[in-house]
Amino acid sequence: MDFRLTEDQRNLRDVIRDYLDKEHGPEVLRRLDEGERRDPAIWAGLVEMGIAGLLVPENHGGLEMGLIEAVLVATELGRANVSESIADTALIAAPLLAGDRQEALAAGELRVALAHPINPWIADLANADMVLTGGKTIAAPEQCEALESVDPLRLLYTPMSADADDALLDRAALITAAQLLGAGERMLDLATEYAKMREQFGQPIGSFQAIKHHLASVAVKLEFARPLIWRAAYAAQHGHARAPIHISHAKVAATDAAVFAAETAIQVHGAMGYTYEVDLHFWMKRAWALAGAWGDRAFHRQRVDEAVLGGTLPITPDQTFASE
């Protein structure tokens, strides 16, 4: 029992974070929003960093890492508001594909869209090379209709038939939870920086206790969502029977933390938070979008509710890490 990231895991996180801080700042989001919204150079950079092949076995050209590493990277993608379909392709679909496809995927030559009945849309379908649904891959359609998300950098399409697949749903919900956590962390950072700089009544607003307490409450929410995501990743990686419950729990906690971070961050920013000029809005919109993706709060709460209040899950204090 050692509930810490390994040195390798910390290095991975830091390397990705540093890269994205340098290459994928708010100015990139603005450029994408005013342009084509996807940029092959960004994709290439993420592939270059090894993210495409993160979960692909070494003999297929990947890094053969696991779900812990995947949620760490997903958190960084959320923190940087990356919108390329790298999370869907590399962190969700990759292990569910056949070996030859994994090879192309690790090389950055394959983009996979994910179709599941829980979502009324398919993300990034137009530029996908194939679609994963119901446990198999099918060709992407010639034509599809674009939907408009509140998040300008999200590309959603409809309609296309989708078949259920629990493994896909669980993995996708976990990776989405990690992205929500990252978005929440970034919003706390943005609001904290703003509170240090913005002055009213002759002093930084961050010196007012009301602002301090708002931001402290966000910090608490985020701090206690994080280990839920890590445990869920570990349990899923190790095939624990209760992993789906842990994933649902993590998705609920990450959603609540991110939405709370968004509402608090805009309150701290005041009217400025309401503008396109400050960067906050990109993350708020992503949080609102991901809140309902891959199972909304109601869906995931219900899964936990059935297990816990329904009595199917043993809940004595010694069961925290149980595998059954």
Added chain:
Amino acid sequence: MDFRLTEDQRNLRDVIRDYLDKEHGPEVLRRLDEGERRDPAIWAGLVEMGIAGLLVPENHGGLEMGLIEAVLVATELGRANVSESIADTALIAAPLLAGDRQEALAAGELRVALAHPINPWIADLANADMVLTGGKTIAAPEQCEALESVDPLRLLYTPMSADADDALLDRAALITAAQLLGAGERMLDLATEYAKMREQFGQPIGSFQAIKHHLASVAVKLEFARPLIWRAAYAAQHGHARAPIHISHAKVAATDAAVFAAETAIQVHGAMGYTYEVDLHFWMKRAWALAGAWGDRAFHRQRVDEAVLGGTLPITPDQTFASE
């Protein structure tokens, strides 16, 4: 349409408040708690003030007032933490009794205990002259067993068979809501006074924004519970079909406001709030007790839920004062 208290109503409220401020302060609560918990002199004083006969017709020796006046008086009884069975007898039972009994009641010579299956206890049964249940009065039993409430000034007894009676339940829930409002108002006063006086870090704690905002939030909750109680009283007085829904709504709002006031007041008091030495605890305990009396939150929320979400109640904006 005039949603104000009349001058008579304001005078009534002020007279009762002044009387109770003078005659029924915290020192009286301490004396009762250390002694017999009931005091004929307090009862006599309340009768003298006309409360016993408040709702009794003039030709039976009463003041022939209505439910608006009853909730105003009940709010003051809650604010002063009066524990005599005057609310049960005069504000709830009186109009449900036959004329000759009302006469004795108005004269202060009759105390009525209320039995209803919604409560697992009967308050003040041991010193009641009769019991009202199921729409009729029966003799009080020779013997009964005392229960212990968290509230030292509440006298509860069991068991005794009780029959349902919607009219009794509704009136009692309304009067209880008014008492909860009064208790909440007093707790806000107590916490505000404490915050002005108590110093930490070289200044009154009431100058810290966190304390200010806690208390402001309580003020908001109370302010918006009050008119709900008044409307419910008016609707019940005028026999509006939706009066029971209004009463349930008022009970929920008053309970939430009073419990929130209690939790906030103890937080503002800090460790002192946890002691018997400051007065706060009398009102907190009363709030906790009345929260579950005459239908708890779940019961009353459910009644509103069935009407509103269930769709039986018209809810267009013009229906606020509808009588159907």
Added chain:
Amino acid sequence: MDLAFTPEQQEFRAEVRSWMEAHVPKAPLKTLEGREGFDEHVAWERELASGNWGMVTWPEAYGGRGLDLIRWLIFEEEYWRAGAPLRANQNGIFLLGPTIMEYGTDEQKAKFLTPMAKGELIWAQAWSEPNAGSDMAAIRSRAVRDGDDYVISGQKTWSSRAAFADWCFGLFRTDPDSKRHKGLSFILLPLDAPGVTIRPIRQLHGETGFAEIFFDEVRVPVANRIAGEGEGWSVAMATAGFERGLMLRSPARFQAVAQRLVALYRQHADTASPDTRAAVLQAWMDAEAYALNTYHVASQVIAGAHIGAEASLNKIFWSELDRSAHRAAMSLLGATAELRTLPGGKGGGEENAWLEGYIFSLSGPIYAGSNEIQRNIIAERLLGLPR
């Protein structure tokens, strides 16, 4: 206490209802925050004025009906019951109009009030500045006296409606050596005056309801000043009082939101989580409480009472209620909450008004004095806690 409407009030309600049924646009207008939708909303203001429904609380002399606040509430109930549009004219009706009636000269009343009532002059606010948001006394924009004119320079921001409005009103520093609340004057000016530049602020959802206004030596007659030079702060506080008070936030509007939310809940009842179900019911209960409190305050105002810091209780309650209601709607919509157009059957779906409403509701606890400021006011002025 009398909670029954008089026969006259009931007749009035029937009159409003029948007019609204005949005139309210069948299809929703485009958003007020774009040019096209703004023009549609102005056309609706003129339609309202044609029925003499534009400024029902104003005196008849200025184009109103001289109604008391109870009838205003009845009017609003029927207005929202009928699903009528947002008011392009609300700055004029509720903020500037009452201010001119209280502080304006006869000439100012004649010049401004009737066109306003007719929907011919749409007003923008010019309060906030980049460094004077919650702290409005930090205003720097200046108006320098030059003969019969002021020459105005500076910048205002967060001006709602300014992108499309005709005139604006705001505070300017007429005494350059003054500090804080002193030396400010309340001045009106046309937004097409030479030297005025409007820069729409792109909002987070891409619309442009707010704007910055830049003033570069804009000449404005002294006659456009309301009340005395240097008296602007107290005039503005009276205006802010109206704003924070009940008039701008009609309870019927929130009751209509709650009603739509209940309908949305019924559509999603089988998948709603228990906390969302509770939140829906709470939103309805709170909208009711807000309506009742407003009737209570209105009754007091009719009887001559002055509403001061109590308005802060209202501001907090409606803004938090509105946010909670829309948050619950977002939860009910789940995976479709993020879509700007809800999936429909053949022929496409409808605009996701809940999403727009949620985003707008987040501004409620911020504008017109942030809820942090409102809680300070309650604590200090109503509860008497030390500053």
Added chain:
Amino acid sequence: MDLAFTPEQQEFRAEVRSWMEAHVPKAPLKTLEGREGFDEHVAWERELASGNWGMVTWPEAYGGRGLDLIRWLIFEEEYWRAGAPLRANQNGIFLLGPTIMEYGTDEQKAKFLTPMAKGELIWAQAWSEPNAGSDMAAIRSRAVRDGDDYVISGQKTWSSRAAFADWCFGLFRTDPDSKRHKGLSFILLPLDAPGVTIRPIRQLHGETGFAEIFFDEVRVPVANRIAGEGEGWSVAMATAGFERGLMLRSPARFQAVAQRLVALYRQHADTASPDTRAAVLQAWMDAEAYALNTYHVASQVIAGAHIGAEASLNKIFWSELDRSAHRAAMSLLGATAELRTLPGGKGGGEENAWLEGYIFSLSGPIYAGSNEIQRNIIAERLLGLPR
């Protein structure tokens, strides 16, 4: 990251489980806040010590087992799983013991630690004073040097356990001219020393868990001072760090509360309101999150990390979780929530532990540094906001 227990850890769990099953009292003890119950709890401490379970994290040299924090967590899980009593000895185990190990002399270690481990010396805290609650630096009680003794005068309050404990530890002003954090020393003394008067504080629910301690020229050897004269503040801060940190608030305790709450919900599922159902689930989810975070922090501490202001995150989380859980229980109990004894079948009911627990939970956000102070600490030290 390795979230599997080692075979040795599993064996350890089995060992604790089997001992607890054999030794935990079958019937609940009387409340720790009365004399009789306190004695029962002290007897339980000695029972624990007889199995060498009293101070499992302490070094063996001082009567412990030298276990790391992961095993401590396992121990706690089994302790609460078995329904074992509250710890009378917790001030000693978690606050004073570690402080003496870090700052004490060899003589002090020898004199105090082993008796503490055996449950022979029960300790009370003497931190707060009437005017030094959240603001602990405002301490006035003084210790005047007189040869090899200090002569102590003053008053402490909110001393948990003091009504029945043997000794107390606290801060006293050894430099009469000093201000705030300076000139304080950390001193231990027996509560039966001449000049000490204990006045139990009657709590709101009538029990007397807290007490005031009055010192009237109490002579205490200088050898009872921990660390140097005037160094008391930094010693106390280290102690407070332990207190705010994970050791005093075992996650298993809250998981056990959540488990009981879920069972209570099942009994009342047909009448529970939707928001209460949601609150029950949230309490369980939060107790899980708290456990995970604690394992995370414990793993870092084992690897040598220092826990500073992060402890404030923990304090807020467990205290608000505990209050929410008990609030939900009160809602579930409805009309019976107020009763001190729940109605039972023949032979009477059981004590309403939820009511006592709710009242106790209200102290969580207050003591050990109020949650307002904790939020200040998070904002200033973790987020770097200006003071």
